[in-house]
Amino acid sequence: MVNEPVTTRYYNFVVDELSGAPDGVEKRMLVVNGLFPGPTIEANTGDRIIVNVTNNMVNATTVHWHGLYQNGTNYYDGSDAVTQCGIPPGEWMLYNFTVDDYMGSTWWHAHTETQYTDGIVGALIVHSKEEDVPTYDEDLVLQLSDLYHGFSPDILEYYFTPGGIDGTPGNEPVPDGGTINGVGQYGSYNSSFFNVTLEPNKTYRLRLVNTGSFVAMDFSVDNHVLTVIEADGTAVEPFQVSSVSLAVAQRYSVLLTTNQTADAYWMRAALDQTAFTYNNPGVQVEIRGVVRYGVNDDAMPDIALLDNPPNLPSGSPGSMDTSQLVPVGGGPAPEPDLNVYFEISMQYPDGADYYSHYLAFINSTSWAPLNGTSSLFSHLGSHTPTGSADIDNSQLLTTINEISTVELIIDNLDDGDHPFHLHGYKFWVLGGGSGRYQGQSVNNTAPMLRDTTVIPEYSWVILRFVADNPGYWPFHCHIQWHMAAGMLFQFNVLPSKSAEFDIPQYMIDQCSR
Numbered sequence: 001m002v003n004e005p006v007t008t009r010y011y012n013f014v015v016d017e018l019s020g021a022p023d024g025v026e027k028r029m030l031v032v033n034g035l036f037p038g039p040t041i042e043a044n045t046g047d048r049i050i051v052n053v054t055n056n057m058v059n060a061t062t063v064h065w066h067g068l069y070q071n072g073t074n075y076y077d078g079s080d081a082v083t084q085c086g087i088p089p090g091e092w093m094l095y096n097f098t099v100d101d102y103m104g105s106t107w108w109h110a111h112t113e114t115q116y117t118d119g120i121v122g123a124l125i126v127h128s129k130e131e132d133v134p135t136y137d138e139d140l141v142l143q144l145s146d147l148y149h150g151f152s153p154d155i156l157e158y159y160f161t162p163g164g165i166d167g168t169p170g171n172e173p174v175p176d177g178g179t180i181n182g183v184g185q186y187g188s189y190n191s192s193f194f195n196v197t198l199e200p201n202k203t204y205r206l207r208l209v210n211t212g213s214f215v216a217m218d219f220s221v222d223n224h225v226l227t228v229i230e231a232d233g234t235a236v237e238p239f240q241v242s243s244v245s246l247a248v249a250q251r252y253s254v255l256l257t258t259n260q261t262a263d264a265y266w267m268r269a270a271l272d273q274t275a276f277t278y279n280n281p282g283v284q285v286e287i288r289g290v291v292r293y294g295v296n297d298d299a300m301p302d303i304a305l306l307d308n309p310p311n312l313p314s315g316s317p318g319s320m321d322t323s324q325l326v327p328v329g330g331g332p333a334p335e336p337d338l339n340v341y342f343e344i345s346m347q348y349p350d351g352a353d354y355y356s357h358y359l360a361f362i363n364s365t366s367w368a369p370l371n372g373t374s375s376l377f378s379h380l381g382s383h384t385p386t387g388s389a390d391i392d393n394s395q396l397l398t399t400i401n402e403i404s405t406v407e408l409i410i411d412n413l414d415d416g417d418h419p420f421h422l423h424g425y426k427f428w429v430l431g432g433g434s435g436r437y438q439g440q441s442v443n444n445t446a447p448m449l450r451d452t453t454v455i456p457e458y459s460w461v462i463l464r465f466v467a468d469n470p471g472y473w474p475f476h477c478h479i480q481w482h483m484a485a486g487m488l489f490q491f492n493v494l495p496s497k498s499a500e501f502d503i504p505q506y507m508i509d510q511c512s513r
């Protein structure tokens, strides 16, 4: 595929509500083309992708192409109330964009309320001959996710229980389990496993994506060491690990060499239980799959090993530490032209009463989606540098009028980890530490460049990006409950350019339906 000439790739996505049982327990789902996960999009760097999304659900929807730059096509970024209005029920929309110079592993998902929690997710793989990764024989996408038996609007309501779940403000709903490529286990409900038969003595690139809503997933394959080669579309200096932890929305490519005894082996995706704030009886904390080679297609690993994973030989590498990530050919991030400071907190809103619940605040602003318009549309045609005046006080905007290197200093005052994602860009992760930022120095030798990074509880982080891509770009926590509670702000980059976007009229008309 990577040798094909640049082309346009067409996809039809039909979004429906149906019931499914990924882990054996019947539940309400929202899915694309009847599939969970949805279709994988595969393209080469430079290709154009056209996706016709038809909405057969009862609520409006959008689809976001995570990690892609959408340079010049901010209106196809798919962020509800930021770059477009939702596609109304019964209507369709054509997303039409190039993948620019993106390369690597990413995904697409609904970006309206908490819809992707219910199943509107899929992988998006961009191949490139220019990608600086070691050679491998084949690749395999593994989508790891937490799973909830409830329907996400109901779970959100539970999260918003006055006073908090179990009487503790801010407690997040604990998942019931999880899935690997749409297959999970739950007690005795399901005895099937995602499984794959490989060939012996080959090197496979496993493209791991956390398509989940809340918890990090720790991935490993029994008896095998993994070599990390890519994170969030950035090729990294290869290093070996025993397991990889992925926060929601993060991606890692790891090489797996099928050079152990011909057999079937368990692969494991363990939910990060440190995020659980109360007991959810029956929760399946480790999701299992099967990798086999040199044996029959129906061979299964020893069931006795399920709960007794074998140890790797002594001297084997340990689990991945994100400080080991160094971009191939990486160097210092440019010095900033502009510094912006953000403070994240979860707290009761002003005037809270007995019926109130925690909201998320960034610099005292709790985001709520605009109604009947989007940040971009309400600014359309306005050439004023700050955009139009009707952006209300639920919107925290940083306007950048000229191409600039922006440094973000972020203090997380909350007791939870927040995996933050910036649309339209990758940022350099210059450093971080516990407590508030108080002028500590950072190491700018070859910082990691990615699009989703965890800001741990009670800690600070410093990020930089070159703001040269026009449009309204959300920067938000990818935990679905936190985003729904308002943990999102926006960069309004080069408004004089975005004011001249040629946005299809029907997209604007969809705001009034």
Ligand SMILES: [Cu+2]
Binding pocket: 417, 418, 419, 477, 478, 479, 482, 483, 487
């Ligand atoms: Cu969060």
